[in-house]
Amino acid sequence: MHLQVALSTLLGLDDRPAELPDLGPVPASRVRELVAAQRGAPWRFAITGPDGRVVRTGALRRRPDLQAVPCTDPAAPGLVDILVDATLLAELIDDPPRTPSPPAHTWSEVLAEIDTPRERPLDDAPRARFPHTGLRRHIELRDRYCTFPGCLAPAHTADLDHTVDHARGGTTTAGGLGPACRHDHGLKQRGWHLDQPEPGRFQWHSPLGRSYRTxxxxxxxxLPTPVRHGPDPELDGEPRSSEAPLLVWRPDPPPPVPCPPTPVELDEPPPF
Structure with a gap:
């Protein structure tokens, strides 16, 4: 099971749903139990920028004490990705969360590990045949799925494909790799061509000359800004008078259905 959850959800700061990349969203109330069950699984973190895209990733070695969180349905070990916005991370470092469970000091240790860069540079071995662990993790979290148009194969189950074949000078860098499932990886041997104008942006060219950007x-x-659909006296701090009439909107009644025309009686019987 691959689970991606925002740190703000685990801290109870919001109820943003988590996501199972190959299945769909998971409610916040349920995801806290699932994370507690995955304490022994590999954990990764991803720091995102204002646009929600990956800035830096890493392996998470420390775990908060989640024993107090009820877990009624333990799941098999999988993979947990903790996602945190860079602005929120800075705020939490300056003012550690005060949560009764798990203890706040355990989150402080986790936050300190996330905030301290320990990974090797992404592009330090451009001529290597295979990417190192940190580069693979960064690309999997950046691209999320197979880069072929319409394919939803999770990136962690796909091949890391060189945009330009390694034998033809392709580099093993963040701008030279992308996830491709085994089927779509083979399309490059059957007339398809792939470009990556900038890291994370891909352009597939079909044998018929069509181009698809992904x-x-x-x-x-x-998170979207809540939209108010009209004034609410109770929410605006103006209590509604008990004598004021309560207006209830009802739709207009449907127009009457016209009656069918009365058949015309013939003066003479038909000649048959």
């Missing part, structure tokens, strides 16, 4: 959705998109 880019993954943000990993942690900003």
């Amino acid at each position: 880019r993954s959705e943000p990993l942690l998109p900003p």
Whole structure:
């Protein structure tokens, strides 16, 4: 099971749903139990920018004490991705969360590990045949899915494909790799061509000359601003008088259905 959850959800700062990349969203109330069950699984973190896209990733070695969180349905070990906005991370470092469970000091240790860069540079071995662990993790979290148009194969199950074949000078860098499932990886041997104008943006060219541009959705998109559909006296701090009439909107009644025309009686019987 691959689970992607915002740190703000685990801290109880919001109820943003988590996501199972190959299945769909998970309610916040349920995801806290699932994360508690995955304490022994590999954990990764991803720091995102204002647009919700990946800035830096890493492996998370420390775990908060989640024993107090009820877990009624333990799941098999999988993979947990903790997502945190860079602005929120800075605020939490300056003012650690005060949560009764798990203890605040355990989150402080986790936040300190996330805030301290420990990974090797992404592009330090451009001529290597295979990417190192940090580069693979960064691309999997950046692109999320297979880069072929319409393919939803999770990136962590796909091949890391060189945009330009390694034998032809392709580089093992963040701008030279992208996830491609085994089927779509083979399309490059059957007439398809692939470009990556900038890291994370891909352009597939079909044998018929058509081009398809793809880019993954943000990993942690900003939450939408709530929209008010009209004034509410109770929410605006103006209590409604008990004597004021309560107006209830009802739709207009449907127009009457016209009656069918009365058949015309013939003066003479038909000649048959």
